Amino acid sequence: MERIDLPLAPASSRQAPLARCRLSLILPAYNEADRIPASLERIGSYLSSAEGTEVIVVDDGSVDQTALLVEHLAESRPWLRLIRKAHRGKGAAVRSGVRDAQATELVAFLDADLTIPIEVLDSLVAAVREGADVAVASRYVPGAIVHRPIIRQAMTVGFRFFVRALVPTALQDTQCGAKCYRAEVARDLYARSRIDGFAFDAEVLYIARLRGYRLVELPVALIQDRRTSIHLLRDTFRMVRDLARIRLNAMRGKYA
DSSP, X not given: OBOOOOOOOOHHHHTGGGTTOOEEEEEEEXXXXXXXXXXXXXHHHHTTTOTTXXXXXXXXXXXXXXXXXXXXXXXXXTTEEEEEEOSOOHHHHHHHHHXXXXXXSEXXXXXXXXXXXXXXXXXHXXXXXXXXXXXXXESSSTTOOEEOOXXXXXXXXXXXXXXXXXXXXXXXXXXXXXXXXXXXXXXXXXXXXXXXXXXXXXXXXXXXXXXXXXXXXXXXXXXXXXXXXXXXXXXXXXXXXXHHHHHHHHHTTTTO
């Protein structure tokens, strides 16, 4: 997956939604040593005048130099923190970040490679500040512009079918890697979540629906997928298995 960099807007217009915002931004990372320095540089520039924002990189047991690079960068960036965890999956990494987040207003997460441009935070933060409990970036609502390889298109069609059948959320896109929550809502949802792998997004949003939280979807522009490590059969099986677990957990009252 490859990022398309968008030009940064002027600080006065770009950071209005983030001004005086108490935000914890979580970046789950696994073997991102070749991309994390550039991502953090871009995030640092974007958040340069956003007071009260912290960035938490949760290293999910990387076997490359991801953690060491972040640790080094954090020495000169007071807004940056590192959490090192054993490899359990993206869901476990985000859950750990939410648990450790210090923000009192908002908690958000983005994929560490910034395949979803950092600028999406503008609309996500604004939506939550305007009354949403959870704001979800979406690749399937009007205004979204997405280019994906055939393998991901095939996997997405199948996964969306099973989400609708097993854990309906009324959302078009549960899996896009950019979401923002009211801080207390994030803590409530992730304290109840159990899935460690990629289906954690669907689980958290399903719990949000069960608990009556207000969810909104906002379009994502200019995402381009040119590389993928997805294994169509293996990863589809794992995701469907986890969706079945989510439905079973709900039937047993484990999300109450």
